[in-house]
Amino acid sequence: MAARGGRPRAGAKDEAATHEERDLWSKIVIDLKDLTRQSKRASDQINAIKTLEYREDDQGDLTRQQLAELEKLYQDQKRAAEDEQAMLKSVLERNDLLIALRAATEGGDRGGVLSRERVKRKHDETISADSPSNRNPKLHRSNSAAPTEVLQLHSDVAYRLPKQKGAEGEWIQCTVIGILGGEGGKRRYEVQDPEPDEAGGHGKYRALASALIPIPKDSAGLAPYPNGKQVLARYPETTTFYKAEVIGTKRDGTCRLRFEGEEEVGKETEVERRLVLDVGDRR
Secondary structure, eight states: OTTTOSOOOHHHHHHHHHHHHHHHHHHHHHHHHHHHHHHHHHHHHHHHHHHHHHHHHHHSSOOHHHHHHHHHHHHHHHHHHHHHHHHHHHHHHHHHHHHHHHHHHHHTOTTOHHHHHHHHHHHHHHHHHTSHHHHOGGGSTTSSOOTTSOOOTTOEEEEEOOOBTTBOOOEEEEEEEEEEEOOGGGOEEEEEEEEEOTTSOEEEEEEEGGGEEEOOSOSTTOOOOOTTOEEEEEOTTSSEEEEEEEEEEOTTSOEEEEETTOSSTTOOEEEOGGGEEOOTTOO
8 A cells, every 4th residue: 555655657757757748749739830931921012112112213303202202111120020930939948848747748747847057058058159139249229230130211320421532431420310220231221411511501412231330329328438448439529430549438428539640740639429439440
C-alpha cells in the first residue's frame, strides 16, 4: 500500500504534456496565418509606395496631397514591419518551447517545466543581445536620431551643402519640406534653408538621407558626450554647423566646446545639447 504514494500516474502526466504541446502547436499555426496576412498587407503598402515614387520620377514633383499620402504610407509600412517582427518573435518563442517540451517528454522530464524555463531564458537573452540598440549604440538617444529613419515633415536637420572646389561642403540647419521617396540612406528629401538669401528668398535643396543629420526637438533626455568627442555643432547666432571638440558638459546639459579654426586660441563656446550632433563617419 505504501508503494502507491500520492503521485499522479505516468499516463496522466504524458496526457497533460501532450495536451500542452498540442495547444502550443495550435497557437503557432494561428500566428503563422496572421503573419502571412501581415506580410501581404506590407507587400501592398510597398507597391503603393513604389507607384507614387515612380510617378514622381516620371512627372516631377508630387503634389502636397501626394506627398502627405506618401508620408502616411512610410509610417504605415514602418508600423507593419514592427508588427511583423513581433509576430515572428512570438512564433519563434512558441516553437522553442514546443521543442523543449518534446525533448523533455522524451528525456523523462514529462512536465517540461525546467527545460521550458531554460529555453525561455536563453531565448530572451538572445533577443536582448541581438536588439538594434545593442548591435548599434548609436541608436540610443544618447546621440542624434538614427540617420536612416524616416524624417517627418517640418523636422529640423543639418544638411551638408555640395562640396565646393578645394573646400568641404558646409553643414547648415534646414527644415524638411518634402519627402521624395527611396529607402534607407537612399531616401530623398527636399529641405529648405530658413535663412533668407540676398534676394530675400529661401534656398531649397534635394538631398539623400545620408546627407542629413536629424536635429532633436529638445535637449531633454540626451546623454552628455564624453570629453574629447569630435562633434558637429551649430555656432551661436548662426545656422551653420562646424566641427568642434567637447571639453566639458554643464549641469543643465549645455556642451562646452572648442570649435575647429576658431580665431581666438583656446576659446570655449557653450552650445545647447540638441544642437551638438554626432557626425559619425561623415567627416
